[in-house]
Amino acid sequence: MTLNLGILLPExxxxxxxxxxxxxxxxxxxxxxxxxxxxxxxxxxxxxxxxLFFKGTKTQAFGGMFVLDSFAVTFKILLxxxxxxxxxxxxxxxxxxxxxxxxxxLVLWTALxxxxxxxxxxDFLLLFVSLEIVTLSFYIMTAxxxxxxxxxxxxxxxxxxxxxxxxxxxxxxxxxxxxxxAVTFEAVAAFFRANPRAPLMILGLLFMISxxxxxxxxxxxxxxxxxxxxxxxxxxTAFLAVGxxxxxxxxxxxxxxxxxxxxxxxxxxxxxxxxxxxxxxxNFAALPQTNIKRLFGxxxxxxxxxxxxxxxxxxxxxxxxxxxxxxAYIPANLAAFxxxxxxxxxxxxxxxxxxxxxxxxxxxxxxxxxTALLSLAGVPPLAGFFAKFLILFAAVRSGLGALAxxxxxxxxxxxFYYLSIVRRMYLEEPENPSKxxxxxxxxxxxxxxxxxxxxxxxxxxxxxxxxVRSLPGLG
Amino acid sequence: MVYALSAVPFLAALAILLTPSDRTALLRRIxxxxxxxxxxxxxxLFAAFDRSRAGFQFxxxxxWIPSLGISYTVGLDGINLTLCLLHxxxxxxxxxxAVRTTDRLKTYLFFYMVLSGAIYGVFTALDLFFLYLFxxxxxxxxxxxxxxxxxxxxxxxxxxxxxxxxTGAVLxxxxxxxxxxxxxxxxxxxxxxxxxLQAAPLSDSLQRWLAPVIVLGFGVIASLWPLHSxxxxxxxxxxxxxxxxxxxxxxxxxPYFILRVAVALLPLGTAHWSSWLAxxxxxxxxxxxxxxxxxxxxxxxVGFSSVSHMGYVLLGIAAMTQTSLTGTVLLMFAHGIMxxxxxxxxxxxxxxxxxxxxxxxxxxxxQIPFVGVSFVLVSLASLGLPxxxxxxxxxxxxxxxxxxxxxxxxxxxxxxxxTAIYLLRAVQxxxxxxxxxxxxxxxxxxxxxxxxxxxxxxxxxxxxxxxPRALTALVGPAVAALTGGQx
Numbered sequence: 001m002t003l004n005l006g007i008l009l010p011e012x013x014x015x016x017x018x019x020x021x022x023x024x025x026x027x028x029x030x031x032x033x034x035x036x037x038x039x040x041x042x043x044x045x046x047x048x049x050x051x052l053f054f055k056g057t058k059t060q061a062f063g064g065m066f067v068l069d070s071f072a073v074t075f076k077i078l079l080x081x082x083x084x085x086x087x088x089x090x091x092x093x094x095x096x097x098x099x100x101x102x103x104x105x106l107v108l109w110t111a112l113x114x115x116x117x118x119x120x121x122x123d124f125l126l127l128f129v130s131l132e133i134v135t136l137s138f139y140i141m142t143a144x145x146x147x148x149x150x151x152x153x154x155x156x157x158x159x160x161x162x163x164x165x166x167x168x169x170x171x172x173x174x175x176x177x178x179x180x181x182a183v184t185f186e187a188v189a190a191f192f193r194a195n196p197r198a199p200l201m202i203l204g205l206l207f208m209i210s211x212x213x214x215x216x217x218x219x220x221x222x223x224x225x226x227x228x229x230x231x232x233x234x235x236x237t238a239f240l241a242v243g244x245x246x247x248x249x250x251x252x253x254x255x256x257x258x259x260x261x262x263x264x265x266x267x268x269x270x271x272x273x274x275x276x277x278x279x280x281x282x283n284f285a286a287l288p289q290t291n292i293k294r295l296f297g298x299x300x301x302x303x304x305x306x307x308x309x310x311x312x313x314x315x316x317x318x319x320x321x322x323x324x325x326x327x328a329y330i331p332a333n334l335a336a337f338x339x340x341x342x343x344x345x346x347x348x349x350x351x352x353x354x355x356x357x358x359x360x361x362x363x364x365x366x367x368x369x370x371t372a373l374l375s376l377a378g379v380p381p382l383a384g385f386f387a388k389f390l391i392l393f394a395a396v397r398s399g400l401g402a403l404a405x406x407x408x409x410x411x412x413x414x415x416f417y418y419l420s421i422v423r424r425m426y427l428e429e430p431e432n433p434s435k436x437x438x439x440x441x442x443x444x445x446x447x448x449x450x451x452x453x454x455x456x457x458x459x460x461x462x463x464x465x466x467x468v469r470s471l472p473g474l475g
Numbered sequence: 476m477v478y479a480l481s482a483v484p485f486l487a488a489l490a491i492l493l494t495p496s497d498r499t500a501l502l503r504r505i506x507x508x509x510x511x512x513x514x515x516x517x518x519x520l521f522a523a524f525d526r527s528r529a530g531f532q533f534x535x536x537x538x539w540i541p542s543l544g545i546s547y548t549v550g551l552d553g554i555n556l557t558l559c560l561l562h563x564x565x566x567x568x569x570x571x572x573a574v575r576t577t578d579r580l581k582t583y584l585f586f587y588m589v590l591s592g593a594i595y596g597v598f599t600a601l602d603l604f605f606l607y608l609f610x611x612x613x614x615x616x617x618x619x620x621x622x623x624x625x626x627x628x629x630x631x632x633x634x635x636x637x638x639x640x641x642t643g644a645v646l647x648x649x650x651x652x653x654x655x656x657x658x659x660x661x662x663x664x665x666x667x668x669x670x671x672l673q674a675a676p677l678s679d680s681l682q683r684w685l686a687p688v689i690v691l692g693f694g695v696i697a698s699l700w701p702l703h704s705x706x707x708x709x710x711x712x713x714x715x716x717x718x719x720x721x722x723x724x725x726x727x728x729x730p731y732f733i734l735r736v737a738v739a740l741l742p743l744g745t746a747h748w749s750s751w752l753a754x755x756x757x758x759x760x761x762x763x764x765x766x767x768x769x770x771x772x773x774x775x776x777v778g779f780s781s782v783s784h785m786g787y788v789l790l791g792i793a794a795m796t797q798t799s800l801t802g803t804v805l806l807m808f809a810h811g812i813m814x815x816x817x818x819x820x821x822x823x824x825x826x827x828x829x830x831x832x833x834x835x836x837x838x839x840x841x842q843i844p845f846v847g848v849s850f851v852l853v854s855l856a857s858l859g860l861p862x863x864x865x866x867x868x869x870x871x872x873x874x875x876x877x878x879x880x881x882x883x884x885x886x887x888x889x890x891x892x893x894t895a896i897y898l899l900r901a902v903q904x905x906x907x908x909x910x911x912x913x914x915x916x917x918x919x920x921x922x923x924x925x926x927x928x929x930x931x932x933x934x935x936x937x938x939x940x941x942x943p944r945a946l947t948a949l950v951g952p953a954v955a956a957l958t959g960g961q962x
Binding site: 370374379380381385389392393396397401404405408409411412415416419422423426427460461464465468 | 539540541542543604607608609611612614615618619622623629630634637638641642645646648649652653655656
């Protein structure tokens with residue numbers, strides 16, 4: 001058993017940063033320590049740079065439990081970049097909410113470390129433990145606003161349903177272990193190759209899909225999404241939408257391709273049906289929403305539908321489409337949630353009505369939100385269009401023509417609720433005409449995100465190539 | 476060189492974005508220069524086009540996403556060169572109307588340039604992916620342009636227009652993906668697909684269900700009856716330059732895609748459904764014609780009139796003979812110019828009076844002779860009077876469609892009569908009769924800059940009306956190549 005600890009360099013840096021943050025917070029006492037966000041941001045930049053050096057490697061540590069392949073590196077880059085953008089959103093979570101704001105960054109950072117191990121795990125036990133680290137951190141963050149009833153309720157809801165999902169997952173792992181007597185991916189995969197029809201294995205896989213479907217916000221495991229998205233502090237919602245979902249997709253993708261590659265026909269059927277239901281539910285339930293975060297909860301479900309469609313198609317087209325979809329989905333959601341954070345702070349609520357006349361109150365915020373919404377709706381030449389194009393093309397090529405048609409038509413439905421927000425921002429006059437001041441660095445980063453959407457949408461080839469290179473099981 | 480047609484407006488849009496919003500004179504100059512450059516370039520291409528050669532010319536290609544067989548290929552044949560010329564004329568004329576905007580000029584011009592560039596993108600690209608990409612890119616500017624700067628019922632009109640066209644677009648996207656997948660070339664290249672599918676057509680059963688998907692999907696933007704209802708409302712709501720571009724040029728993308736994809740790549744399937752298309756087209760001609768008679772709002776009237784005229788275009792497609800298809804392209808050009816000119820004139824009057832009822836005016840030909848006479852001229856063109864290119868176009872369609880659908884041609888000719896009723900009535904009450912004292916301060920187009928857009932458009936109608944061969948010589952061979960026949 002080789003340890004090979006060098007490839008954990010990003011994790012070491014993250015853990016080191018965590019230690020510094022924790023020590024500083026404890027030693028300095030209440031409110032005196034103000035460096036956690038800066039440390040976290042600096043470390044995320046360092047980690048991003050380090051990760052770029054690991055591109056194209058495939059090495060293992062801990063005797064194969066932990067793997068660093070292009071797939072893991074790509075996801076770690078995406079997640080770290082997401083955290084880099086989420087950290088400045090947390091400025092508003094200050095002492096006003098009766099909490100030690102610096103402690104929040106500790107929890108956020110812990111979630112990131114959990115995700116790092118999650119996307120690298122090639123062992124079901126490591127997978128479960130790291131997933132629990134992520135989920136536990138999210139329970140805390142969701143209920144962070146101690147004085148907000150909605151936040152507490154959201155935390156409780158997430159805790160109860162999340163525990164149920166974890167129970168499904170661990171039960172599934174248990175069944176797989178019962179059948180195969182192994183927990184490492186390699187051993188389980190070998191057993192499944194030899195016994196592709198072992199009922200316990202399939203049953204275990206179905207339980208695992210249920211547990212991970214919870215993370216992805218797929219129907220029928222979507223019940224928690226609207227309430228938690230609405231109640232959680234906005235940066236946490238952003239991290240849920242971006243980080244938690246991507247991590248869930250990553251694990252599902254790796255398990256399906258590396259452990260159960262032979263399970264193809266039923267996979268197409270199961271994920272096809274789930275995708276259709278998720279698309280239908282997410283898009284239509286989003287229509288009557290009046291709260292922007294709730295709307296984004298349903299929109300997140302709708303996007304899970306497209307991701308499931310890609311998962312139904314399988315490798316390589318479907319899987320690469322899923323990876324590109326996430327690359328497009330992450331910046332669009334980061335930009336959108338940042339605007340939601342700022343508008344929420346300025347207006348004191350998250351009603352869609354507060355977006356009236358945003359174009360007059362802050363042209364930059366409105367323009368960035370416009371770009372993000374159109375990208376989420378899948379309008380070219382923005383990233384979301386090409387992502388949906390890839391998913392639909394993969395579905396057509398895999399013989400899922402009817403599903404592709406269904407997914408294509410629902411784009412028009414989603415455009416309606418996204419455009420309703422645009423209508424508020426651009427066509428209506430503000431009730432409160434005061435300008436919303438946006439600091440220069442925030443404005444710059446928002447423009448960077450919007451430009452990224454345009455870049456991904458028009459110069460697609462290098463990003464698609466990166467997605468293809470990062471497919472699990474390839475190296 | 477062809478890349479520049481769409482690249483220059485996009486660069487102009489970028490320049491507008493970076494210009495401070497209080498430098499209005501500079502903003503206007505950028506917009507006019509951007510559309511003007513593409514206009515001149517189109518004229519150069521029009522002159523340089525080798526009419527003795529069939530097939531695409533000025534072709535260049537940049538590999539874009541090799542793994543999916545996508546490359547940014549551009550090139551022109553008679554069909555899209557004609558449509559580029561149409562867009563060049565309308566977008567340049569429309570820019571003169573667009574710069575007259577007062578509210579949030581910078582944003583408006585930015586969207587206008589994006590729209591203009593995306594339309595050039597559609598009419599120059601020869602790769603199905605890029606055709607679709609540019610086609611849907613036009614949606615980004617349209618919603619805010621109509622929603623913010625529009626007039627009557629603008630929010631409803633903008634949303635309806637956007638949702639209708641998007642639904643049609645995603646339906647056809649599905650059709651295009653099915654088509655590319657079934658062709659099995661791993662390529663989105665239109666020329667390659669056309670060659671391959673003309674040599675070895677797709678199976679009859681596949682064509683039979685794929686062709687209606689494409690025709691209906693793109694039929695929405697072509698305002699194929701009964702999918703047309705977004706069109707009069709949208710045009711009535713839109714600001715002048717958007718109405719011009721949309722009725723004049725954007726609408727022509729529908730027939731253009733149907734020609735390039737349904738007729739050229741799925742001929743058996745399209746032929747199978749052609750009687751149905753002819754029925755829908757004829758219904759559209761008559762239905763929209765009667766609806767136009769009843770309109771009190773000039774813009775609604777012209778909106779229904781454009782639905783009615785698109786019926787002729789679609790009838791020509793349904794007949795699928797070389798003559799009728801040539802007439803179709805010709806009418807797309809003629810109607811585009813005519814519709815744009817009409818909306819520009821109505822916009823001119825509306826800008827000053829904020830009225831556009833058919834009965835609100837009187838004696839404009841006497842009061843503001845230039846605009847009044849122009850209105851009479853475009854109405855006569857719309858009627859299909861000889862001397863305007865519309866006449867040549869409609870005649871070609873009738874002649875070409877007669878062998879296949881004599882009943883439809885008979886009804887379509889009757890449709891001209893209906894057109895005459897509402898147009899002559901409108902001309903009579905707007906341009907002649909007693910002068911309405913409410914508008915005694917109405918100003919005519921005086922300077923050359925003010926007259927220029929109208930002169931440009933009406934001039935084109937008359938020049939090509941007397942010499943339609945300048946266009947038919949281009950379109951004929953291209954249509955022949957499209958249908959696989961010899962030129």
